[in-house]
Amino acid sequence: MxxxxxxxxLEKLPPDILLDVNGVGYEIQLPMTSFYQLPEVGAQTTLYTHFVVREDAQLLFGFIERQERSLFRxxxxxxxxxxKLACTILSGxxxxxxxxxxxxxxxxxxxxxxxxxxxxxxxxxVELKDKLKDLDAPSATAISQQSLSPRQTAPVLSPMASAKEEAISALMALGYKRPQAEKSVSNAQSAYENDDASSEQLIRDALKSMV
Structure with missing residues (x-):
């Protein structure tokens, strides 16, 4: 494990990153709530991970906080x-x-x-109410005012796609249909002057509008 x-x-293409660990590149998918907190490309980061083995794939999921990984499990x-659905839920x-x-x-x-x-x-x-009582989640019994805004805002570097297309692709990877993703991202982009929002900002705003 x-x-x-x-x-x-090495690379950030939401919701995935490529992480170089002593010369080995790990492809890791993160919920967007964790992705927002990543530092810039080229910086070091530490992730709690969960490894999933299927007949057709081996998938690695990453989390900034141990609590988030516990809830994923x-x-x-x-x-x-x-x-995939668990990651989508934790992105919203x-x-x-x-x-x-x-x-x-x-x-x-x-x-x-x-x-x-x-x-x-x-x-x-029905299934989780009792189980979540023991989960180490702050404010579990009070209305959470936690913002989905990142603690660090870093640019997503990808010369092959615009911020808008990256945001749409990320939402589709999380399970949203393309028409819904396009509409939400377009609405989010309209709030910025000169369309200068990063893909992370567009994803964050689009997800907030759908929750």
């Missing part, structure tokens, strides 16, 4: 929730926001996540 990696960020044990909500939504049975907030219908949301509440 690969539980933690420390290395240099609880989510993937729930009926009907795979790693912080760990404490999700725990709060489950604890107060806020089905309306949960169904706004792509791939989470009403039945899935209700099942998550």
């Amino acid at each position: 690969i539980g933690l990696l420390r290395g240099t960020i 609880v989510l993937i044990k729930a009926n009907g929730v795979g790693p 909500m912080s760990a404490s926001q999700f725990v709060h939504a489950v604890m107060i049975e806020d089905i309306t907030a949960l169904v706004k996540m792509p791939g989470v219908g009403k039945k899935t949301a209700e099942r998550l509440v």
